[in-house]
Amino acid sequence: MKQMRKKDWSHELTLAFAAPAPKRKEAFLKTMPVPQLDPRGFFFTQLQYIRKRTWIFSIFILLACIGIVRFASDGVCWKTAALLPFLTLITTTEFARSTQWNMVELEMSCKYSLSQILMARFLIFGTVDFLILGVIIGIVSTQSEFYLLRTVLYLITPCTMTAALSLWIIRRTPRNESIYFCAAASAFISIAHDLAGSSGAYFYHPDLLPVWEFLCLASVCFLLKQGKELLSSARKGQLLFIH
């Protein structure tokens, strides 16, 4: 008997244990009652696929905002606003994963379509970011030089601008580079807010409140439009063609 490796034993034993071909396999598999995933189960399944580092970095941002509130002597609002685009960047990377890692085609062929997966992620990150922002707004408003609604406006605007711009970038840039363009957009908005705040109280003057309101409203509308177009692209398979 010649010396056989494990692979050889697997092969020979497979032959030795051979069984006649099953005759009722296909008919059974067609009618087999496979348990279905309810919406809540699908939601929690998608939650498990979110990378842990996304949550960890989000917590870091939250802690950094708390640090700003705790230790900054002034300009708490604009300093926090300068940090928030990176919170949006962290969550936006999860939407770029499919195109970045060339998984679009595979995800389109799964039981739950890419658009359903993206919707679940929108819901997950929308909820989580809403909660984190709520905490940050609550903490910042205790030290902010502005009243609550103005504080909310100054903090939410950079987030919505970053999110809208990132979703626009994901659909139009080469798949392996979209994350870098999103990072550049986040840095640009962050630096713009930092400069706006550090250059004096001009940009946060009450006279410019309508401008901020317009910016916030426009970025929310643009964000909703980009989200809708991303879902539509996912449904039509157009995300496959971004090279």
Place this chain on the structure above:
Amino acid sequence: MAIEIRDQYDKIYRYCYHKVKNAVLAEDLTQETFLRFFSQTSYSEIGKQLPYLYTIARNLCTDHFRLRTFDREKELPEDALEDVAQHRMIEQTELTLVIRQALHVLPEDEQELLLLRYVNELTVSELSEITGLSRFAVYRKTKTALEHLKTRLRKEDFS
């Protein structure tokens, strides 16, 4: 997931066939295994519960033996031999038959371990869960089973 179930169907069927030596009965037991498995397992656990699938199959085969007597010295069914003979080179067929005869002499639990480990490609952890043995015991028993098979084959060589 669909690909996994198809693959596991063949493996569970092969396992049941090895136990009961009857194709029709083996297929009945295979289908019963899957029906029971899906009635008790949620969607998200399907990929993680492979040992449970084999445990159900094993219990069903054991229940079958409790109801019927089983002649362990029975000849292998002709159709299985024919399937092998029709599709392999003659030398390969001879080797397969020799290994099959050597396997037939081994204790039932050693045959089962060789089937699950080398043919159905279960890991030592999964085998440990199915058989209730420790991982070390599974590893040692599998190694012993293979040594017994090799010894038996060497005897066949000299016979």
